[in-house]
Amino acid sequence: MIDLHCHLLWDMDDGAESMEKTIALCRSAVKNGIRIIAATPHLTDLELIEDFLYERNQRIAELNGYLEMEKMPLKVCGGAEVYLDHHIFEAESLDEVTINRSKYLLCEYSLQPFQPERAALFAEEIFERGCTPIIAHPERYPTFRRYPSIPRELRDMGALLQVNADSLAGLLGKEIQAFAKKLLLDGTADLIATDAHDPQFRGNAIERLQKQFPPEISKELIYWATWIAPQYVLRNADLPERPKGI
């Protein structure tokens, strides 16, 4: 698996608090068949991009050095989870905070209700800066659940959508699980990631979570959403049409 959304870097955001926890997440990743992780700490203050990059890149270099020394089959690449609000219109280049220096930018909206037209407006701004948004956990936004045409609209604009494994496993309740399932099955969402924050309470044990996915989510669809589609993202390529019947 390739995990495109993970808060494993220590002491950067509300993710792993210590390097020990980071390493615990790495061990759990390896056990669960994860081979590449995009480290995506929250980026909420766009004025502090330089500091963010310095801190993130230092940690990634140190962590990859450790993984190599320990001969663990796991690589970590850079990314960020960029919070979309009106500040996005003032941001300078977003190139450095994309996933693996591709055109793909992991973005999150507010978990509080917001005006529905803002969803496309913010996404448009990302496109105008030459990036392609990957919308993190669309199933979690109350505004998207209230206006379920928004995720489709974003997909039609060219964005990719990423659902969380714990949402799909029902850990956040039935409504969120059903919405995550719908988005994947109707072709709106193409990516599944862990959004792991902590080895114990919000981890990346995807193999266990997978057992709780709704039965309609086929093995082929999971393979597409956790391995095939993320490879296109890392290679900075456009996602081809999903093969029929999965």
Ligand SMILES: [Fe+2]
């Ligand atoms: Fe996240």
